[in-house]
Amino acid sequence: MAYKLINASAAKSGTAILVDGAPCxxxxxxxxKTGKHGHSKxxxxxxxxxxxxxxxxxxxxxxxxxxxxxxxxxxxxxxxSGDSASVMNMDSFETLELPxxxxxxxxVKEEDQVEYWDIDGQKxxxxxx
Numbered sequence: 014m015a016y017k018l019i020n021a022s023a024a025k026s027g028t029a030i031l032v033d034g035a036p037c038x039x040x041x042x043x044x045x046k047t048g049k050h051g052h053s054k055x056x057x058x059x060x061x062x063x064x065x066x067x068x069x070x071x072x073x074x075x076x077x078x079x080x081x082x083x084x085x086x087x088x089x090x091x092x093x094s095g096d097s098a099s100v101m102n103m104d105s106f107e108t109l110e111l112p113x114x115x116x117x118x119x120x121v122k123e124e125d126q127v128e129y130w131d132i133d134g135q136k137x138x139x140x141x142x
Contacts, residue, residue, distance in 0.1 A: 022074035
């Protein structure tokens with residue numbers, strides 16, 4: 014999949030980046046300026062999009078970070094079975110079987126519309142529309 018590159022100092026809150034190969038959303042970016050000939054340092058705190066793990070790392074402000082391409086689509090829930098849902102894409106009318114988190118499962122029912130994200134071939138239901 015194609016990626017864009019951004020500077021670590023440009024990774025603002027809400028930006029999607031790759032941390033150790035996992036797509037994450039930046040929660041905070043603390044930039045510290047160092048001495049006369051030093052470079053700025055960034056302490057980035059990010060939350061995984063798929064696994065909801067917290068990741069914290071420090072890097073130089075001029076370092077390049079990968080920015081994953083995320084495609085967002087709308088779908089309608091056809092049926093719910095266990096921890097997964099059968100959904101139909103509203104644009105292409107294809108049927109997909111997507112896993113659901115317990116938070117999403119509690120607020121959706123059959124025939125609701127949801128938004129799902131496609132990140133590196135992994136599809137995740139993110140919210141109810």
